[in-house]
Amino acid sequence: MTSRRPSPAAPETSGPLDPRAIISFHHVDLQYDDQKALSNVTFTVANGEFVCLTGPSGAGKSSILRLIAMDAFPTKGQVIVRGMPATRMNRGRVPQLRREIGYVFQDFRLLEDRSVEDNVAFAQLVVGQPHKLIVKNVMRVLTQVGLYDKRHRLPRQLSGGEQQRVAIARAMVNSPKILLADEPTGNLDPVTAQEIIDLLFRVNDAGTCVMFSTHDHEIVKTFGQRVLVVDGGTLISDERRRVPVDRSASLVDNMYRAPEGARSPGARTVRKEPVHA
Amino acid sequence: MLNRAQWSYLASESFAGFRRRKLTTGVTILIMASALLVLAVLTLVTLNLGTLLETARGGLDLRLYLRDDLSTERLAELRPRLLTIPGVDQVTWTDSEAALAEFRRQLGDDAPLLELLDRNPLPSSYHVTFTAGARNPEAVRAIREEVIRWEEVTEVLLNQEWVDALERWTFRFQMASLVVGLLVFLAAIFVISNTVKLTIASSSRIIQIQKLVGATNAFIRTPFLCEGMVQGFLAGVLAMGLLAVASRILSHNLDGLVFFSAAQSFGFVVFCVMLGLAGSWAAMRKYLTMRSDI
Numbered sequence: 135m136t137s138r139r140p141s142p143a144a145p146e147t148s149g150p151l152d153p154r155a156i157i158s159f160h161h162v163d164l165q166y167d168d169q170k171a172l173s174n175v176t177f178t179v180a181n182g183e184f185v186c187l188t189g190p191s192g193a194g195k196s197s198i199l200r201l202i203a204m205d206a207f208p209t210k211g212q213v214i215v216r217g218m219p220a221t222r223m224n225r226g227r228v229p230q231l232r233r234e235i236g237y238v239f240q241d242f243r244l245l246e247d248r249s250v251e252d253n254v255a256f257a258q259l260v261v262g263q264p265h266k267l268i269v270k271n272v273m274r275v276l277t278q279v280g281l282y283d284k285r286h287r288l289p290r291q292l293s294g295g296e297q298q299r300v301a302i303a304r305a306m307v308n309s310p311k312i313l314l315a316d317e318p319t320g321n322l323d324p325v326t327a328q329e330i331i332d333l334l335f336r337v338n339d340a341g342t343c344v345m346f347s348t349h350d351h352e353i354v355k356t357f358g359q360r361v362l363v364v365d366g367g368t369l370i371s372d373e374r375r376r377v378p379v380d381r382s383a384s385l386v387d388n389m390y391r392a393p394e395g396a397r398s399p400g401a402r403t404v405r406k407e408p409v410h411a
Numbered sequence: 412m413l414n415r416a417q418w419s420y421l422a423s424e425s426f427a428g429f430r431r432r433k434l435t436t437g438v439t440i441l442i443m444a445s446a447l448l449v450l451a452v453l454t455l456v457t458l459n460l461g462t463l464l465e466t467a468r469g470g471l472d473l474r475l476y477l478r479d480d481l482s483t484e485r486l487a488e489l490r491p492r493l494l495t496i497p498g499v500d501q502v503t504w505t506d507s508e509a510a511l512a513e514f515r516r517q518l519g520d521d522a523p524l525l526e527l528l529d530r531n532p533l534p535s536s537y538h539v540t541f542t543a544g545a546r547n548p549e550a551v552r553a554i555r556e557e558v559i560r561w562e563e564v565t566e567v568l569l570n571q572e573w574v575d576a577l578e579r580w581t582f583r584f585q586m587a588s589l590v591v592g593l594l595v596f597l598a599a600i601f602v603i604s605n606t607v608k609l610t611i612a613s614s615s616r617i618i619q620i621q622k623l624v625g626a627t628n629a630f631i632r633t634p635f636l637c638e639g640m641v642q643g644f645l646a647g648v649l650a651m652g653l654l655a656v657a658s659r660i661l662s663h664n665l666d667g668l669v670f671f672s673a674a675q676s677f678g679f680v681v682f683c684v685m686l687g688l689a690g691s692w693a694a695m696r697k698y699l700t701m702r703s704d705i
Contacts, residue, residue, distance in 0.1 A: 205623075229627045232622070232624065233625030237623045245617060245620065257620070259420055260420075260625070260626035260630060261624060261625050261626065262414055263414075263416075265414075265415065265416045304620075308624060
């Protein structure tokens with residue numbers, strides 16, 4: 135379902151200090167109070183790349199995304215996002231950086247007492263966009279995610295997939311350079327999950343670097359792009375796939391059609407289970 | 412610089428607590444108003460004691476009784492000498508005959524008793540009053556020490572003892588007020604701080620989203636600071652209003668009761684607003700870090 139053509143604007147980077155890298159991790163350790171979350175993680179992501187980050191629950195996927203959003207800072211090593219090194223960065227500049235990063239969650243995290251339109255507009259309001267531009271941008275992104283007609287509804291009046299599309303619209307309205315999606319399909323059925331991943335591909339088509347995490351075995355198997363696998367806080371695999379899959383086919387069809395190398399035995403059953411479970 | 416939409420949002424969010432947590436916010440304002448009322452009462456009592464003390468100091472005087480064997484010229488020379496002493500304001504001469512007449516008037520029906528005396532027992536005297544700057548124990552004592560050495564003077568009467576006692580009690584009350592005021596101040600900050608913490612906790616999602624989309628800490632904090640200030644303002648106005656009503660009722664029974672001036676009332680409310688601000692700030696220092704806790 136998720137396999138797609140290689141991203142046209144996603145050249146491979148040579149290392150952490152490669153100027154083409156939009157995200158660089160260089161021997162990164164991350165320690166929470168009494169628990170080591172990441173250990174010696176090194177990778178780079180090029181501008182416009184689409185990356186799947188996978189691993190079992192608690193492997194360190196969310197920690198990597200938090201480091202990129204500068205919501206956590208490495209205890210060792212260096213994280214560079216958009217040329218800004220985390221360990222040497224003035225904390226006062228973090229909001230500026232976050233305006234270039236969109237974030238999507240498994241549980242959508244919408245404001246329940248505000249309409250779809252207000253949820254999306256909120257992201258523009260807090261960064262000080264003028265009212266006219268907010269109206270224009272909200273209309274643009276809601277049209278792109280196919281929810282303009284439902285702009286006056288409250289989140290609880292939408293399906294899970296629609297709520298996730300609102301979350302993506304909110305993440306995209308500030309035209310970020312990077313979109314981080316933390317288990318965006320975790321609460322969705324396979325068909326809706328495909329819609330969301332297709333939407334993320336469309337976002338990527340427009341030049342935004344997309345990094346999404348999932349522990350869904352089926353999604354990873356059929357994902358035709360770069361896949362980073364983390365386990366126990368360590369990056370254990372960085373695989374660049376080139377698997378052409380029919381974009382028009384359904385999720386289930388694609389999973390069945392996925393080439394042998396990209397599919398593991400038992401893939402015919404659409405189940406959500408950790409890669410290493 | 413904020414645009415109109417942001418101002419509108421901040422204004423709306425500053426009053427969000429009044430819409431979303433009516434009971435909590437109402438109770439907070441009442442508790443804070445009670446604490447501030449105690450503070451205001453203490454301040455008002457101190458103010459009234461101060462006024463009473465000032466009035467008492469205004470009545471401070473010195474009476475110099477003079478030898479009765481001095482010539483009129485010699486007695487008259489004392490007046491300019493007294494006026495040259497720093498702190499002396501006015502000097503009034505009372506001769507022995509005038510003093511006797513005054514004494515007779517005070518005796519009223521018993522005045523005929525004075526006829527039994529073979530001579531006027533009352534000496535001539537000077538009545539000395541002080542300038543405003545000299546109406547304090549040290550200055551008055553210094554003047555007394557100087558004039559008592561003069562050979563023309565037989566006795567000096569100074570009505571300072573009760574003023575000293577009043578001053579001592581006023582000082583003690585001021586110290587007690589300061590301690591109680593400090594405790595009330597801390598309690599008020601604690602109450603506001605806890606309310607704002609509740610507000611922050613119940614607004615955790617919106618704060619998280621604001622952080623993730625790149626809102627600055629100042630932008631996130633402003634509504635909470637404003638909420639604390641609004642609560643402080645309302646509590647201050649409530650406390651001052653209650654005190655004004657109580658003072659009006661009491662003033663029928665207590666002559667000369669002094670209430671806060673308009674400027675002092677305004678200052679008290681501004682102080683309450685600042686208290687609200689401090690409480691909010693104390694709450695946010697701990698709860699609003701750069702992390703969004705994704």
